[in-house]
Amino acid sequence: MKATHASSAYAYPLLIGQLWHTPISCTPDQEIVGGAERRFSYRELRARIGQLASGLNSIGVQPGDTVAVMDWDSHRYLECFFAVPMMAAVLHTINVRLSPQQILYTINHAQDDVILLHADFVPIIEQISDRIESGARFVFLRDSPDTPVPDFCEHEYEALLQAGSTDFEFDDFDENTVATTFYTTGTTGDPKAVFYSHRQLVLHTLGLVGGLASTDSSSRVHRGDVYMPITPMFHVHAWGFPYAATLLGIKQVYPGRYDPAQLLRLIAEEGVTFSHCVPTILHMLLTAPGAGQVDLSRWKVVIGGSALPLGLAQAATQRGINLFAAYGMSETCPFLTAADMTGVHAVDPEGDPAARCKTGKPTLMVELRVVDADLNDIPRGGAVTGEVVVRAPWLTQGYAGNPEGSEALWEGGYLHTGDVGFIDAGGSLQITDRIKDVIKSGGEWISSLQLEDLVSVCASVTEVAAIGIPSRRWGERPLLAIVGSPGADQDAVVGEVRASIQSGIDAGQISKWAMPERIELLDTLPKTSVGKMDKKALRARFADAG
Numbered sequence: 001m002k003a004t005h006a007s008s009a010y011a012y013p014l015l016i017g018q019l020w021h022t023p024i025s026c027t028p029d030q031e032i033v034g035g036a037e038r039r040f041s042y043r044e045l046r047a048r049i050g051q052l053a054s055g056l057n058s059i060g061v062q063p064g065d066t067v068a069v070m071d072w073d074s075h076r077y078l079e080c081f082f083a084v085p086m087m088a089a090v091l092h093t094i095n096v097r098l099s100p101q102q103i104l105y106t107i108n109h110a111q112d113d114v115i116l117l118h119a120d121f122v123p124i125i126e127q128i129s130d131r132i133e134s135g136a137r138f139v140f141l142r143d144s145p146d147t148p149v150p151d152f153c154e155h156e157y158e159a160l161l162q163a164g165s166t167d168f169e170f171d172d173f174d175e176n177t178v179a180t181t182f183y184t185t186g187t188t189g190d191p192k193a194v195f196y197s198h199r200q201l202v203l204h205t206l207g208l209v210g211g212l213a214s215t216d217s218s219s220r221v222h223r224g225d226v227y228m229p230i231t232p233m234f235h236v237h238a239w240g241f242p243y244a245a246t247l248l249g250i251k252q253v254y255p256g257r258y259d260p261a262q263l264l265r266l267i268a269e270e271g272v273t274f275s276h277c278v279p280t281i282l283h284m285l286l287t288a289p290g291a292g293q294v295d296l297s298r299w300k301v302v303i304g305g306s307a308l309p310l311g312l313a314q315a316a317t318q319r320g321i322n323l324f325a326a327y328g329m330s331e332t333c334p335f336l337t338a339a340d341m342t343g344v345h346a347v348d349p350e351g352d353p354a355a356r357c358k359t360g361k362p363t364l365m366v367e368l369r370v371v372d373a374d375l376n377d378i379p380r381g382g383a384v385t386g387e388v389v390v391r392a393p394w395l396t397q398g399y400a401g402n403p404e405g406s407e408a409l410w411e412g413g414y415l416h417t418g419d420v421g422f423i424d425a426g427g428s429l430q431i432t433d434r435i436k437d438v439i440k441s442g443g444e445w446i447s448s449l450q451l452e453d454l455v456s457v458c459a460s461v462t463e464v465a466a467i468g469i470p471s472r473r474w475g476e477r478p479l480l481a482i483v484g485s486p487g488a489d490q491d492a493v494v495g496e497v498r499a500s501i502q503s504g505i506d507a508g509q510i511s512k513w514a515m516p517e518r519i520e521l522l523d524t525l526p527k528t529s530v531g532k533m534d535k536k537a538l539r540a541r542f543a544d545a546g
């Protein structure tokens with residue numbers, strides 16, 4: 001039997017625009033709440049995507065051009081997530097938290113043709129505009145029509161849309177066309193550009209939806225949910241959730257600039273039931289004034305970007321939040337694993353926080369291994385650790401314009417995450433550290449994450465980071481940077497921390513070398529551009545402390 005394709009058969013390329021068929025058929029009147037609390041139905045937002053593409057086309061945007069965005073999380077950003085790739089142009093999501101110098105580097109490296117610029121970021125562009133090499137043109141974004149359009153912006157977003165046609169025709173094209181690009185900042189060197197094709201983003205969306213739907217548990221994400229991102233849309237497409245939420249046709253709420261009071265108000269007033277964020281942001285929300293008055297017991301939260309500390313999981317479950325860890329990175333689109341919540345049908349602060357903190361099991365289609373330096377699998381169980389390497393349909397195929405970095409990333413045909421861990425007897429991955437963050441004391445490798453976990457459960461501690469500081473005798477020794485609870489006495493904090501670590505040592509959870517050389521009490525801990533603990537900054541600050 002020879003398979004014969006009908007000459008008119010539709011090969012269905014996996015293009016981002018195809019994600020709209022389901023919501024338009026099934027939930028066209030569902031609501032999307034945008035910046036400045038403008039409300040749209042899915043039908044209206046889809047029409048605006050046509051208008052945006054039509055408007056961008058009218059100012060000369062062609063397939064293959066790069067359109068960058070500098071905005072807070074808004075309905076406009078969601079429109080760009082679709083309109084730009086759907087016209088076969090490349091969406092560059094600029095990390096607005098980088099330094100002006102780094103932003104300039106990314107604009108020049110990506111060769112942005114058009115930049116959609118929110119009013120709040122005009123001062124950044126004014127600092128660097130004379131050094132932008134691509135001659136990018138600017139479209140101005142504003143939350144109020146009263147905000148004046150700066151002279152250097154040729155166009156204004158709403159005016160561009162109003163002049164555009166809702167019936168803009170999106171052609172089909174090769175699903176391997178690049179759809180998005182953005183930059184990841186490592187410990188050294190210039191930011192590195194990752195990029196994703198339509199096919200990859202569509203498959204990632206399906207992997208995300210499937211992964212979140214597949215557990216038999218109260219943490220499942222479904223059409224009855226109300227979604228609000230608390231991971232910026234420039235950070236790995238808000239981890240891909242806006243695409244997944246759109247495909248599912250669920251109510252979406254875009255919070256603008258992250259202000260704790262505003263986020264808490266939106267959770268209460270819009271009935272938000274599902275979000276995702278890094279641990280430091282959840283910590284900030286839980287400790288914000290007024291947080292205690294908001295009912296968070298209907299809220300499911302995926303925690304990623306860093307390990308979920310046990311102490312934070314305990315504090316959150318006590319508030320009734322149904323949270324669990326997930327794992328991924330900029331290079332992996334990002335979703336790789338999530339804590340296995342099968343059978344967990346209610347939040348139990350006494351029983352389950354540890355299960356919620358596991359790095360988790362691979363989502364659909366992900367091949368995940370933990371290997372030694374020669375790519376041999378290391379035994380399960382945790383007695384030894386190795387590097388996590390992965391294959392999945394949605395991993396960046398390299399760093400744009402950086403062949404050496406790309407080859408190192410993909411050495412041996414697997415993407416190297418740079419994370420160290422093990423797979424436990426039940427099949428769950430546990431990350432114990434980043435290779436760069438492991439504390440190497442004498443011959444021992446001390447897991448900074450394990451150390452932080454032991455400290456995170458101390459009542460007198462609100463935030464903690466463990467780093468290695470140089471030691472002439474041992475190579476490195478651990479240092480703990482801690483923010484104490486309000487009013488906690490310094491000696492009491494240090495005493496409780498040492499006791500907790502000692503109990504971990506006595507229980508055989510961590511080696512005796514993990515007892516820190518120094519414990520520093522600080523007012524705040526430095527955070528990176530995506531809100532994670534900035535261990536690079538801490539190491540620099542304490543470089544001479546050994």
Ligand code: AMP
Pocket residue numbers: 184236303304305306307308325326327328329330331334359417418419431433434530
């Ligand atoms: P980024 O590229 O900024 O998204 O950072 C990715 C890195 O964050 C990963 O390589 C890990 O080191 C870390 N990370 C993300 N999720 C987790 C997690 N659940 N547990 C531990 N580390 C994580």
